[in-house]
Amino acid sequence: MLCFIFPNLKTIFIFVSIFGEDYNSIVQEYFVEKGVSQEFTKPATPEQNAHIESYHSIMESAVCQRFEFENLKDLKATMNRFRKFYNFERIHGGLGYLSPLKYLKKIGVNCDNLIHE
Numbered sequence: 001m002l003c004f005i006f007p008n009l010k011t012i013f014i015f016v017s018i019f020g021e022d023y024n025s026i027v028q029e030y031f032v033e034k035g036v037s038q039e040f041t042k043p044a045t046p047e048q049n050a051h052i053e054s055y056h057s058i059m060e061s062a063v064c065q066r067f068e069f070e071n072l073k074d075l076k077a078t079m080n081r082f083r084k085f086y087n088f089e090r091i092h093g094g095l096g097y098l099s100p101l102k103y104l105k106k107i108g109v110n111c112d113n114l115i116h117e
Contacts, residue, residue: 088114
């Protein structure tokens with residue numbers, strides 16, 4: 001899911017999925033109710049879903065190639081640390097070489113309610 005936050009506007013959520021017509025109508029109704037837009041991509045077309053492909057590439061090199069997990073608990077803890085790093089701390093060239101959290105604060109977004117434990 002992509003989340004775009006614009007100053008002085010509401011947050012816009014876009015759910016990108018490879019599931020087309022077979023996608024569960026209950027989920028689609030929920031998204032409409034919550035104001036979440038849906039974008040569908042064709043299977044086996046990574047060029048249509050560059051955001052998640054980039055995330056998976058970064059996750060693979062930062063986590064999958066560096067750690068071996070003893071159990072599911074270790075995997076979950078490591079992935080939660082990576083998620084926190086990726087969403088709040090990682091320096092991003094597209095954001096003027098700021099972390100996402102610093103960028104949001106710079107453009108005036110109140111980040112007090114963001115979950116980043």
